[in-house]
Amino acid sequence: MGHLLDTGEDRVLKRAKLERLEPMEIVEKYTRSYFEDMDALNVQRPDISPRASGHIPEQIELVKILLEKGYAYEVNGSVYFEVAKFPEYGKLSGRRVEELLKGVRIEPNPEKKHPADFALWKRAEPEHIMRWPSPWGWGYPGWHIECSVMSTKYLGQPFDIHGGGMDNIFPHHECEIAQSEAAYGVQFVRYWMHNNMVTVEGTKMSKSLGNAIYLKDLFKRYAPLTVRFFILNSHYRSPLDFSDEALSAAEKGLERLWNTVREVRDRIPFAETGPVPDEVKEAIEKHKADFLTAMDDDFNTAQALGVLFDFSKSVNTWLAREEALSKETLMAIDGLYRELGNAILGIIPDEFPQEVRGELEVPLIQLLIELRQEFRQAKEWDKADRIRERLQELGIILEDTPQGTRWRRVRQGVKA
RNA sequence: GGCGGCGUAGCCAAGUGGUUAAGGCAGGGGUCUGCAAAACCCCCAUUCGCCGGUUCGAAUCCGGCCGCCGCCUCCA
Numbered sequence: 001m002g003h004l005l006d007t008g009e010d011r012v013l014k015r016a017k018l019e020r021l022e023p024m025e026i027v028e029k030y031t032r033s034y035f036e037d038m039d040a041l042n043v044q045r046p047d048i049s050p051r052a053s054g055h056i057p058e059q060i061e062l063v064k065i066l067l068e069k070g071y072a073y074e075v076n077g078s079v080y081f082e083v084a085k086f087p088e089y090g091k092l093s094g095r096r097v098e099e100l101l102k103g104v105r106i107e108p109n110p111e112k113k114h115p116a117d118f119a120l121w122k123r124a125e126p127e128h129i130m131r132w133p134s135p136w137g138w139g140y141p142g143w144h145i146e147c148s149v150m151s152t153k154y155l156g157q158p159f160d161i162h163g164g165g166m167d168n169i170f171p172h173h174e175c176e177i178a179q180s181e182a183a184y185g186v187q188f189v190r191y192w193m194h195n196n197m198v199t200v201e202g203t204k205m206s207k208s209l210g211n212a213i214y215l216k217d218l219f220k221r222y223a224p225l226t227v228r229f230f231i232l233n234s235h236y237r238s239p240l241d242f243s244d245e246a247l248s249a250a251e252k253g254l255e256r257l258w259n260t261v262r263e264v265r266d267r268i269p270f271a272e273t274g275p276v277p278d279e280v281k282e283a284i285e286k287h288k289a290d291f292l293t294a295m296d297d298d299f300n301t302a303q304a305l306g307v308l309f310d311f312s313k314s315v316n317t318w319l320a321r322e323e324a325l326s327k328e329t330l331m332a333i334d335g336l337y338r339e340l341g342n343a344i345l346g347i348i349p350d351e352f353p354q355e356v357r358g359e360l361e362v363p364l365i366q367l368l369i370e371l372r373q374e375f376r377q378a379k380e381w382d383k384a385d386r387i388r389e390r391l392q393e394l395g396i397i398l399e400d401t402p403q404g405t406r407w408r409r410v411r412q413g414v415k416a
Numbered sequence: 417g418g419c420g421g422c423g424u425a426g427c428c429a430a431g432u433g434g435u436u437a438a439g440g441c442a443g444g445g446g447u448c449u450g451c452a453a454a455a456c457c458c459c460c461a462u463u464c465g466c467c468g469g470u471u472c473g474a475a476u477c478c479g480g481c482c483g484c485c486g487c488c489u490c491c492a
Contacts, residue, residue, distance in 0.1 A: 011491075052492095094419055095488075109490080119490070143492060166421060167486050196421060197485055204485065233440075234429060239422055239485060246428050249441035253428090256440080259454065294430090302430050306439035316455055320448090381450060388452075399453050406454090 013129055023130065027051070037215040040224035042346040048154050052146035056132045059141040059149050062183055063120045063134075071182040075111040077123030077137040083116045086178045092192065093170035118175050120145055144175035148188070152180060162189040166196055193299075195236045201243050213242055222247050223413030229254040229347045232301040251411065253309075254347065258412075260312045261337050261348055263319055264330050266406070274326030280318065284336050287311040291340050301345065308341060353412060365396060369405045372398070 016023045035045060052059075063079050066072040071085045083089045083097055090096055097116050109115070119142035124131035131138045151159060157180060164173060173192065180188040197204065200211045218227060230250035234240060287307050294303035315333055318325060325333075341348030368387050375384035388398045395410045 090419095093487080096418090122490080143490065147492075164492090165486085168492070169420070170487055171489090172492055194421085199485065202484075230428090237421070238429080241428085243428085245441085249428055252442090253440045256454095263454085300430075302440095303438070306430065309439050313456090320455055376450080379450075385451070392453095397453070400449075401454080 024053075027053075033216075037219075040215070040219060041228050042225065050150040050154065052141065052150070053130070055146065055150055055153070056141065058153060059145050060121070060132075060134050062145060062149050062179065063141075065183045066120060066179065069182065071178075072120055073113065074136055077139060078111060078119060079121040079136060079142075080112055080117040081120050081142075081175070081178060081182075082113060083118070083178070084114055086182050088181070089116075089178050090174065092174050092177055095170060095174075118142065118144065118171065120179070144172055145179060147172070148176045148180040148183075151176075152184075152188075157184055158187040158190050160189075161191045161193055163193045163195070166194045169194060193236070196239045199239060199241045202241060205242075218242075219414075221414065222251060223411065225347055225349070225413055226251045226254055229305075232345060232347065233305055235298075235300060235302050237298075255412075257308065257312060257341070258348065258352065260315050260319070261334070261341070262352055262408070264315065264334050264337070265352075267319075267325070268327060268330045268334065270403075271325060271327035271330050274328060276326065276329045276332050280325075280329050280332065283311065283314050284332060287314075288336060288340065291344075295344065304340070304345065308345075311336070365391070365407055369398065369407065373405065 012023045012026050015026045019026065021029070031049070038045070063072065066081065067074065067079065072079050072081050097114075121134060121136055121142055122139050123137060124139045126138075128140070131140050151162065162173070162176075169192075177188045199205060200213055203209065203211065205212050215224075215227070222230075226247065227250075230247055231240065233250060233253070287310065290310075291304050291307040294300040294307060297303070318329075337348055338350070342350060368391060372384045372387040375381075375387070391398060391407075392410075397408055397410055399406045399408075
């Protein structure tokens with residue numbers, strides 16, 4: 001369903017005309033683009049992504065039920081939900097119907113019995129392309145009914161968690177509750193999770209202000225997992241402010257985490273078999289428990305990340321010791337990173353990307369490392385340092401370790 | 417005007433009645449290193465927007481005020 005812009009135009013139709021495409025092509029195009037961004041952010045795809053326009057009969061059915069039960073009334077081919085018949089209206093947002101009227105700055109729709117009543121079905125004039133036949137004539141569904149219908153069709157009623165932005169609490173989620181609970185007489189949703197708003201450099205993000213950030217653009221400057229880490233670093237109920245300073249700090253922090261995990265994984269193939277020290281076992285158990293406690297507390301991802309950093313500090317200390325860690329120890333540590341950092345938070349990749357641009361890149365870097373090693377052995381420090389500096393300028397960082405020289409890319413995952 | 421969220425160090429950000437206010441970034445000092453990098457150790461908020469109050473005790477509870485954000489509109 002396109003639904004209307006401030007200008008009264010249909011959102012999808014406007015876009016379709018502009019791009020000279022079928023309305024459904026527009027929907028498909030933006031849906032795919034959205035999934036691309038979510039894939040990059042390591043967000044799992046939903047099992048079902050229902051479309052409102054694919055559920056017109058079900059929506060009509062719900063409107064019929066509400067009419068039959070007396071919660072709705074029809075006027076001129078439109079159907080409205082009568083808020084006065086549902087005393088609990090406002091229970092989610094803490095509003096009272098009487099209070100709502102005071103702030104109304106728009107002249108009430110004369111078709112409505114009460115200004116707070118909302119549309120379940122709207123009559124559509126012939127020029128409105130997205131319209132369907134119904135018992136009340138040609139029209140299209142109201143602005144909240146699709147969510148009630150599609151969520152309960154696939155999840156049942158009640159279902160466990162309904163997410164969404166805080167800005168949708170009223171009227172959208174309030175209306176969903178009214179429709180669904182009035183129709184079926186049982187609770188609609190068990191838990192509501194409302195994330196706070198996103199700002200850019202302290203001001204709200206909006207197209208008209210020209211400060212909107214598109215993920216595809218952001219990914220050119222910061223790796224998608226950096227953005228994910230940044231988002232996870234604050235609680236979902238807190239406002240999220242995008243700034244270069246904050247994103248850069250997140251990038252550094254994630255790199256620190258990755259450095260430790262990379263070191264652990266690099267050592268596994270060369271490590272000797274041996275027992276896992278009690279100290280390590282206990283630390284793994286403790287940090288895992290702390291992590292899960294944080295997540296169980298209303299998805300406190302920020303605190304959970306703190307636990308991961310605490311754990312890494314211990315790991316780094318073990319790694320820096322003289323005695324080598326056994327293969328079992330390293331694998332146990334990596335196992336916790338995979339469980340908490342990968343499976344749960346999705347910020348530590350299964351495998352770190354090499355980001356090779358061409359087949360020649362890796363052998364050439366290795367050649368330069370060899371040459372530099374020879375200069376170092378000859379104590380020709382200026383030449384050795386020049387190789388390291390020039391490579392760094394190219395985005396390759398060299399690190400000398402007791403096991404030899406390692407290299408990695410600066411700002412991994414950022415599309416050049 | 418009403419409803420809701422937020423306001424914690426230079427920056428980001430946990431913590432919502434009780435020992436020393438997590439963690440990350442930045443900064444300072446040290447260890448390691450040929451020098452770096454990475455890593456480790458130490459330092460870095462007697463104080464939690466402001467003002468009152470409750471309490472033996474408050475960032476945490478109550479009242480008032482200020483600031484940012486959102487909603488109160490047929491965007492969904």
